[in-house]
Amino acid sequence: MGLPGVAVVTGASRGLGAAIAQRLAADGWPVAVNYLRGRDGAESVVRRIREAGGVAGSFAADVVSEEGVAALVADVEHALGPVTAVVANATGPHPEISLDDLTWRDHLDQLEFFVKSPTLLVRAALPSMRTAGGGRIVLIGSDLADRATPHMSAYVAAKSAQIGLTKVWAKELGPDGITVNLVQPGWIPVERHAGVDPTAYAAEVPLRRMGTPDDVAATVAHLLSEGGSFLTGQRITVNGGHVI
Secondary structure, eight states: OOSSSEEEESSOSSHHHHHHHHHHHHTTOOEEEEESSOHHHHHHHHHHHHHTTOOEEEEEOOTTSHHHHHHHHHHHHHHTOOEEEEEEOOOOOOOOOOTTTOOHHHHHHHHIIIIIHHHHHHHHHHHHHHHHTOEEEEEEOOTHHHHOOTTOHHHHHHHHHHHHHHHHHHHHHGGGTEEEEEEEEOOOOOGGGTTOOOHHHHHHSTTOSOOOHHHHHHHHHHHHSGGGTTOOSOEEEESTTTTO
């Protein structure tokens, strides 16, 4: 069981977010399952959580909108209780773009999801975390920040920025009993990767297998648990050693 209060997981209607939401609920957290367009998926996640005896609700919100995030946190707190944990998982498209074609708008598209959205979410939840005497913040990053993949500079730049946010926020919020950590998955096949052959990638992984959404969810769950209460300012890469 984590801190008193509610965990908000953004982009939780499918993929990693859905797995994280279900794991946190299984650990005793009431969970707010955020989505923007995947209503059926979000309601399915909530249904599975409730059938397993957990507490959850689905909440539509645009998490790159200041008004949307403020309304999301207000709605969650009205329906489920104070927010004391935020898992910033939501993502948008991240196309491959060569430097010849890269625009500032391409950079902004990534920064809005990976810098602006976490900033809005954390700011909105801080009053409840401080009232509760502590909180947990987890940003979901990517090991591409370390792999320097060509044609992904806008995405890599935004994901790299999360490393700095994590360190600064951890120092700034530590006196309030709030931990801030970054989880960097490798390639974890989810619904949108259907039909893609992972064989070549898996052969490069020291553990010789692909990661699963549950692998990422277990790491997030530990960071939100009492056992993770002395971990802050860290980035934990969940990729089977692919970028050792």
